[in-house]
Amino acid sequence: MVQFTAESHLKEAVKRLQNSENPRLKEVMTAFSKHMFAFINEVQPSEEEWMTGIQFLTELGQTCNDVRQEWILFSDAFGVTMLMDYINHHKEQGSTESSVLGPFYRERAPVYEKGDSISQDHVGEETLLRGRVTDRSGKPIVGASLDVWQTAPNGMYEVQDENQPDFNLRGLFKTDENGEYEIRTVKPVSYPIPDDGPVGKLLGAVGRHPYRPAHIHFIVNAAGKKPIITQLFTKGDEYLSSDAVFGVKDSLVVDYVQKEDGYQVEYDFVLEDM
Ligand SMILES: [Fe+2]
Incomplete structure (x- = not known):
C-alpha cells in the first residue's frame, strides 16, 4: 500500500x-x-x-x-476553437489567414455568376466585394471557388429567420479568367451568439458580452491548393477587439469604402499549395 x-x-x-x-x-x-x-x-x-x-x-x-450545438458554442466562446484552428491551419506569412467556420454554414448554396447579388430581398446597404484569388507568388487562380455567407442587416442568418428567403445571403462564385471575383451583397452587421443557454449565462457571469463584430464568411477552394475557411471583418466595428469567439485577425479586417452606388470592399485571397 x-x-x-x-x-x-x-x-x-x-x-x-x-x-x-x-x-x-x-x-x-x-x-x-x-x-x-x-x-x-x-x-x-x-x-x-x-x-x-x-x-x-x-x-x-x-x-x-438538431439545430443547436452548445458544446461547440462553449469551445468557441472560451477560445478553444480558435486555438484548434491555429494548431491545424496556421498559415505562412502572406497567405490569407483562417478563422472559425461557425455554426451557420450550409452546403450547396446557389451558384452565381461574377457580379451577381447574394441578397435575394435587397434589404440593406448595397456592397460590392471584389478582388482576386492568387497563389503565394501572386499568380491569379482561374476557376477558384468562393463559398460565401453572412447575416442580414437584422443580425440574423436566414436559417434563424423565417422572414428571409431560403439561402438568402449565401452563394457560390468562381474566379474568372483573370482570377478575379465580384460579389454583390449588403453590408453585414454585428450580432450576438446565442446567449439564452448555459454558455450565455456563463459569459454574463464573467462580465463578457456575446457580440461578434460584423463579418462575411468565406470558404475559398482551388485545385491543388489548401482550402481556406475564413471571415472578413468590418473595419471600425465596435466589437473587433472583443469578438465573443476570438475570430478576428488584423489581416482579415477590411475597409468598406463609400462609393456612389454603395460600399466597395477589395480583398485578395492568397492560397497555399497542398
Ligand atoms: Fe457569422
Missing part, C-alpha cells in the same frame, strides 16, 4: 492507462489526467462548486439539439 497523496493518486491514475492498445488514446488520456488533476489541485473546489460544474456540463449537453 502507498500513502494516498495528490501525487501518488495521479501516478496511479496514469499507470492504469498503460494497457491501452491505442497509443494516441493513451497519450490523450494521460494528458487529460495530468491537466485535470492539476486544474482541481489549483482550484481546490468545494463539493458545492464541483456540483455546479457538473450541472453546467449537464446543461451544455441538454441544450444541444
Whole structure:
C-alpha cells in the first residue's frame, strides 16, 4: 500500500492507462489526467462548486439539439476553437489567414455568376466585394471557388429567420479568367451568439458580452491548393477587439469604402499549395 497523496493518486491514475492498445488514446488520456488533476489541485473546489460544474456540463449537453450545438458554442466562446484552428491551419506569412467556420454554414448554396447579388430581398446597404484569388507568388487562380455567407442587416442568418428567403445571403462564385471575383451583397452587421443557454449565462457571469463584430464568411477552394475557411471583418466595428469567439485577425479586417452606388470592399485571397 502507498500513502494516498495528490501525487501518488495521479501516478496511479496514469499507470492504469498503460494497457491501452491505442497509443494516441493513451497519450490523450494521460494528458487529460495530468491537466485535470492539476486544474482541481489549483482550484481546490468545494463539493458545492464541483456540483455546479457538473450541472453546467449537464446543461451544455441538454441544450444541444438538431439545430443547436452548445458544446461547440462553449469551445468557441472560451477560445478553444480558435486555438484548434491555429494548431491545424496556421498559415505562412502572406497567405490569407483562417478563422472559425461557425455554426451557420450550409452546403450547396446557389451558384452565381461574377457580379451577381447574394441578397435575394435587397434589404440593406448595397456592397460590392471584389478582388482576386492568387497563389503565394501572386499568380491569379482561374476557376477558384468562393463559398460565401453572412447575416442580414437584422443580425440574423436566414436559417434563424423565417422572414428571409431560403439561402438568402449565401452563394457560390468562381474566379474568372483573370482570377478575379465580384460579389454583390449588403453590408453585414454585428450580432450576438446565442446567449439564452448555459454558455450565455456563463459569459454574463464573467462580465463578457456575446457580440461578434460584423463579418462575411468565406470558404475559398482551388485545385491543388489548401482550402481556406475564413471571415472578413468590418473595419471600425465596435466589437473587433472583443469578438465573443476570438475570430478576428488584423489581416482579415477590411475597409468598406463609400462609393456612389454603395460600399466597395477589395480583398485578395492568397492560397497555399497542398
Ligand atoms: Fe457569422
